[in-house]
Amino acid sequence: MSTTVVEAAELEKSYLVDKSTVASWLLTTDHKRIAILYLGSITFFFFIGGIAAAAVRLNLLVPEGLIPSAETYNRLFTTHGVIMVWFFLVPAVPVSLGNFVVPLMLGARDLAFPKLNLISWYLFIIGGIIELYALFIGGVDTGWTFYPPMSTSFNQSHVVLAVIGVFVSGFSSIATGLNFIVTIHRLRAPGMTWYKMPIFLWSLYSTSVILVLATPVLAITLLLLGFERIFRIGVFDPAIGGDPILFQHMFWFYSHPAVYIMILPGFGVISEIIPVFCRRRLFGYKFVAWCSVSIAVISFFVWGHHMFVSGQSLYASVVFSLLSYAVAVPSAIKVFNWIGTMHKGFIRFDAPMLYALGFVGLFTIGGLTGLFVAALAADVHLTQTYFVVAHFHYVMVGGMVTAFFGGLHYWWPKITGRMYPEMWGRAAALIIFIGFNVTFAPQFLLGYLGMPRRYHSYPPDFQVLNVLSSAGATILAAGYLLPLGYLTWSLFRGERAPANPWGATGLEWQTPSPPPAKNFATTPVVTEPPYTFPPPELVQNRV
Amino acid sequence: MSDTYAPHEFQYSSAEHQAGTALAGMWLFLATEVLFFGGLFLTWIYARSQNLAGFDAGARETELWIGTLNTGILLTSSFVYSTGLAFARVGNNRRLMQCCFAAIGLGLAFLALKFGLEWSGDFDKHLWPVGPDFKFAGEPTEGGARLFYVFYFIGTGLHGVHMVGGIVLVAMIAWRARRREFSPLYVTPVEVVGMYWSFVDIIWIILYPLIYLIGRS
Ligand SMILES: [Cu+2]
Numbered sequence: 001m002s003t004t005v006v007e008a009a010e011l012e013k014s015y016l017v018d019k020s021t022v023a024s025w026l027l028t029t030d031h032k033r034i035a036i037l038y039l040g041s042i043t044f045f046f047f048i049g050g051i052a053a054a055a056v057r058l059n060l061l062v063p064e065g066l067i068p069s070a071e072t073y074n075r076l077f078t079t080h081g082v083i084m085v086w087f088f089l090v091p092a093v094p095v096s097l098g099n100f101v102v103p104l105m106l107g108a109r110d111l112a113f114p115k116l117n118l119i120s121w122y123l124f125i126i127g128g129i130i131e132l133y134a135l136f137i138g139g140v141d142t143g144w145t146f147y148p149p150m151s152t153s154f155n156q157s158h159v160v161l162a163v164i165g166v167f168v169s170g171f172s173s174i175a176t177g178l179n180f181i182v183t184i185h186r187l188r189a190p191g192m193t194w195y196k197m198p199i200f201l202w203s204l205y206s207t208s209v210i211l212v213l214a215t216p217v218l219a220i221t222l223l224l225l226g227f228e229r230i231f232r233i234g235v236f237d238p239a240i241g242g243d244p245i246l247f248q249h250m251f252w253f254y255s256h257p258a259v260y261i262m263i264l265p266g267f268g269v270i271s272e273i274i275p276v277f278c279r280r281r282l283f284g285y286k287f288v289a290w291c292s293v294s295i296a297v298i299s300f301f302v303w304g305h306h307m308f309v310s311g312q313s314l315y316a317s318v319v320f321s322l323l324s325y326a327v328a329v330p331s332a333i334k335v336f337n338w339i340g341t342m343h344k345g346f347i348r349f350d351a352p353m354l355y356a357l358g359f360v361g362l363f364t365i366g367g368l369t370g371l372f373v374a375a376l377a378a379d380v381h382l383t384q385t386y387f388v389v390a391h392f393h394y395v396m397v398g399g400m401v402t403a404f405f406g407g408l409h410y411w412w413p414k415i416t417g418r419m420y421p422e423m424w425g426r427a428a429a430l431i432i433f434i435g436f437n438v439t440f441a442p443q444f445l446l447g448y449l450g451m452p453r454r455y456h457s458y459p460p461d462f463q464v465l466n467v468l469s470s471a472g473a474t475i476l477a478a479g480y481l482l483p484l485g486y487l488t489w490s491l492f493r494g495e496r497a498p499a500n501p502w503g504a505t506g507l508e509w510q511t512p513s514p515p516p517a518k519n520f521a522t523t524p525v526v527t528e529p530p531y532t533f534p535p536p537e538l539v540q541n542r543v
Numbered sequence: 544m545s546d547t548y549a550p551h552e553f554q555y556s557s558a559e560h561q562a563g564t565a566l567a568g569m570w571l572f573l574a575t576e577v578l579f580f581g582g583l584f585l586t587w588i589y590a591r592s593q594n595l596a597g598f599d600a601g602a603r604e605t606e607l608w609i610g611t612l613n614t615g616i617l618l619t620s621s622f623v624y625s626t627g628l629a630f631a632r633v634g635n636n637r638r639l640m641q642c643c644f645a646a647i648g649l650g651l652a653f654l655a656l657k658f659g660l661e662w663s664g665d666f667d668k669h670l671w672p673v674g675p676d677f678k679f680a681g682e683p684t685e686g687g688a689r690l691f692y693v694f695y696f697i698g699t700g701l702h703g704v705h706m707v708g709g710i711v712l713v714a715m716i717a718w719r720a721r722r723r724e725f726s727p728l729y730v731t732p733v734e735v736v737g738m739y740w741s742f743v744d745i746i747w748i749i750l751y752p753l754i755y756l757i758g759r760s
Binding site (some may be wrong): 004026109110112113114116120174178181186187192213214215216217219220221223224227231233234235237239240241242243247250385436518523 | 560564567568574575576580581594597648672673686689693695697701732745
């Protein structure tokens with residue numbers, strides 16, 4: 001393989017100021033600029049979904065519900081689910097942080113297919129606009145799962161438009177996943193063998209496998225659903241011999257692996273942060289790498305655990321339950337590896353590390369409560385209650401959103417060339433951690449006591465815990481608004497960032513912050529495995 | 544290998560590197576298509592297993608001769624295109640262009656037979672599964688036959704959309720062949736489009752028995 005030398009003049013300009021017209025942003029094929037476009041878009045959707053969540057928590061302050069109509073309440077929580085799942089959680093880390101750092105980490109100059117990358121952003125935006133339009137003209141009340149016959153025969157809301165929005169944005173997921181897989185196979189710098197790749201790349205590779213293989217199944221399922229909704233006749237319609245449970249199988253064949261689309265990139269971010277802020281090699285590198293891959297594979301065979309009470313065969317349920325336990329094993333191995341990395345490390349509590357520590361704790365709770373609902377008998381009691389809501393919010397919000405913020409702070413100097421204000425960063429991390437637990441820990445109790453999810457009102461006995469949860473949500477909201485403020489401030493007033501502010505080892509830190517348009521002056525040659533930090537006793541205290 | 548003989552995009556180290564990456568991308572794209580149509584075929588076969596009589600009754604109404612003729616047309620089209628690829632590999636852009644035109648012609652013939660003749664006949668025979676004037680309305684096989692025709696129209700419609708996409712791609716190859724862009728050292732776009740065009744056949748090869756053959760006798 002030959003190395004390409006970029007012109008020295010071209011090098012001096014960072015990607016941010018390389019060209020400055022609006023068209024140079026909207027028609028860019030630079031993975032770093034596309035990452036910025038995506039970062040703005042998903043932030044927007046995060047706050048839209050957040051506003052819907054705030055309305056839900058507001059309604060549940062009083063037992064009879066503050067929002068007069070149950071119908072409106074249904075539309076609000078559906079908005080929250082649809083937006084958060086497909087327009088924030090699924091794309092979040094891959095399209096923003098991943099898009100930015102994957103080529104840099106590989107020592108490549110861009111993704112394999114830069115134009116496809118831009119197309120994927122436009123598909124995302126088109127899907128997003130359709131979705132917002134559907135919500136604006138009245139919304140959907142089916143829940144984010146679109147179960148028929150509820151979604152096809154028994155409601156008046158804008159199911160077809162909402163489904164089209166998700167369908168279109170699905171192709172943006174496929175494009176991104178395809179680009180990452182091909183890039184990681186084909187564009188590694190000389191010397192960058194698979195076992196020299198940072199774990200973030202292994203995680204995104206596994207994520208992309210799911211994106212590429214599961215999303216098409218969602219696409220065909222939604223297409224069949226859309227046909228049935230439009231013509232009132234279709235393959236999920238029991239009146240003509242169709243099968244509504246078939247929809248659930250197809251839907252969860254995508255949507256359970258999608259849970260790992262949402263969490264695997266988080267695992268990757270945490271595996272980058274912890275070694276850097278402990279000055280230690282990642283403990284059990286190969287185990288962590290292969291655990292990502294095995295999670296991706298096993299995740300395709302557990303979907304039936306969403307259907308334990310749907311009337312599916314008991315034997316199927318037993319197998320699905322067993323496999324669901326199996327998928328917990330590689331996840332647990334990772335948690336132990338992170339803790340092993342920290343053991344006897346020289347730990348610095350910068351904001352990214354605070355987020356990482358929060359992640360490990362919250363994800364562990366989310367994962368362990370997942371075992372409760374994977375158990376057949378326990379699930380009969382817990383299914384469709386707030387216990388499930390709390391469980392997946394611990395994984396999705398406590399896990400994924402925390403990891404996203406951790407990664408955002410960690411790579412912020414690289415992306416923008418500016419340091420974020422450290423004190424504010426730490427404060428926000430703590431506020432988010434506290435707010436999150438106050439919001440969602442009470443929901444475990446509510447669910448255990450039998451409060452069903454998706455109800456507009458509840459018996460007065462549950463009010464104390466619900467008020468606690470809503471109060472926590474305000475703390476959480478404040479925690480999420482803080483970074484919006486101080487990160488924006490840092491864009492203009494933040495301290496200039498050096499190339500490698502954290503003393504990290506990845507290739508992305510060996511090029512200036514922000515990187516030049518073509519990433520590297522000369523193609524890097526990799527000789528060392530990742531995370532080669534000196535032993536902690538040799539590290540001087542730099543704080 | 545050297546990167547002196549053919550241009551390549553800046554993110555690759557050589558033209559060969561770029562060519563191999565393009566092929567890898569298309570293979571992976573086809574994998575997503577397999578899962579997309581795979582979902583359709585799975586639901587189709589499952590629904591059939593639950594409604595055997597209705598599906599068989601529906602299948603008997605299909606136009607076997609059009610389906611069979613179309614199968615031949617589509618396979619021939621792929622063969623012709625592959626011949627064009629062989630010409631491209633020896634640098635004969637003119638023959639490649641002619642092969643593309645022939646492949647496009649056969650593709651259009653397929654679409655004309657399928658949607659011009661067959662679909663319109665189906666509508667005339669009241670086989671559109673929506674509404675009360677469906678051919679099997681009131682019969683015991685009504686539900687299954689309706690399901691069969693839901694799958695029939697969705698399956699052939701989706702395949703048709705892929706055909707149209709393929710024809711556009713082949714036309715682009717023809718245009719580039721006209722400008723003599725291909726050489727023995729640069730045939731990757733011809734190969735990539737060829738993979739897609741053959742894949743469209745493979746989908747049809749599964750659709751053909753599902754629609755016309757199974758349960759016909
Ligand atoms: Cu699941």
